[in-house]
Amino acid sequence: MDLNTIESDDIGTTAGQPAVLPAAARKVFIKTYGCQMNVYDSQRMADALAADGYSATDAIGEADLVLLNTCHIREKAAEKVYSELGRIRDMKAERALAGREMLVGVAGCVAQAEGAEIIRRSPAVDLVIGPQTYHRLPDVLARVRGGEKIVETDYAIEDKFEHLPQPKRAEVIKRGVTAFLTVQEGCDKFCTFCVVPYTRGSEVSRPVAQIVAEAERLAEAGVREVTLLGQNVNAWHGRGEAKGGKTEEWGLGRLLFRLAEIPGLARLRYTTSHPRDMDDELIAAHRDLPALMPYLHLPVQSGSDRILKAMNRRHTARDYLALLDRIRAARPDIALSGDFIVGFPGETEADFEATMELVRQVNYASAFSFKYSPRPGTPGAEMSDHVPETVKDERLQRLQALLVKQQQDFGLSLVGSTIDTLIEKPGRQAGQKVGRSPWLQPVIVDEKAGEIGDIIQVRITKTGYNSLFAELA
């Protein structure tokens, strides 16, 4: 980093003595890794810190507090954090020389998984805070400013959502016309490759009233599209209203019907789902709810029943395909997306070919694929028959070539058709705005085509690598 960007302190401290800033002047820089749940959590941490006098900054050099919201899903993700902490250590030292303090915190799934080990490996870290305790951040920081190093990774008894402040209206819309809303956290599925049940704990659903109130606040601020989040979002359940003033158990489908009633909310999405939790009501929501976008991220991981069993996915390739048939019957224009792991222990060429065959049968509109990464503490890491890296590389290349081709073909199939687009933001190039198709593709339009937040009809003229180009229909 460039030392010149550190301004000498303007609040009268002696060089070398960390300044005690008035609360209102503090700035926080948050860097987010990993999944959408971490994006949501980073916003909620920013909200908690705003109530504590911190304003957010994009310039790490001016931050009094740097928070890394981390991901532990693959080894590479976790290692990124340590290399970033190395850079931050140097910045912290430079800032100390200029007489300003820079507190460093690690949040998220690496924090939960590695706890105090992070401070041992990176002594520049002042606090480690797990995802279940973000509402305690202001208290933790007060103690850190008093000179303590803190590791806060116990699961809180209290409901963090009840303690996390809501963002101000202006802040909501500054973040955009699309928003995330976490409805469910944690996972009880224990797929043998996955750390999530250990980093995020067991499955918890937020209550209906809390979710509806949060969605209403988002809509009132001008949000048009809400994506419901959960590590296992379609396992969400809760007590909701029933006829005669009674309550009954709702699943995600019923919740989506309720959220679709909120004025202003034009689009709903949810992610990530597990095939075993796609129930009839959720499929019916795809059939009957125009606000529910025709796009479903439904990871299958592998097309081989032997590997699916070893992964503890508790469904077969045929179960998955039969489920897709039911979903497509309910909503014929639905686009499918998935996650794949290649090179799980014991995966043979025949197992991999079964994955390729499943992909050919499904025809995905988009997908994410990864090389298996053994994670400490998961059963997969203890299995024998690990697949050599070179084989994983080669399989990943073949799979990705097929998935990219399917994604491009899906884009091409839309050329010439008229579709709805939600205008989200200015484009990277002058004179353009960027919208979002029902199938989650970015849509590039002329900036005069509509205002941010409008849903307009456009005709697709051509495809880019990952996006669509369109003109007003």
Ligand code: SAH
């Ligand atoms: N809850 C989601 C997945 C969360 S993790 C679900 O059940 O689908 C996102 C994706 O990361 C997974 O779907 C999987 O494809 C991939 N992943 C998880 N653990 C992994 C590991 N150890 N190695 C490689 N990829 C992994």
Ligand code: SF4
């Ligand atoms: Fe991980 Fe499996 Fe749970 Fe998804 S369902 S979060 S892959 S354990």
Ligand code: F3S
């Ligand atoms: Fe990563 Fe944690 Fe999300 S491990 S994928 S940030 S739940």
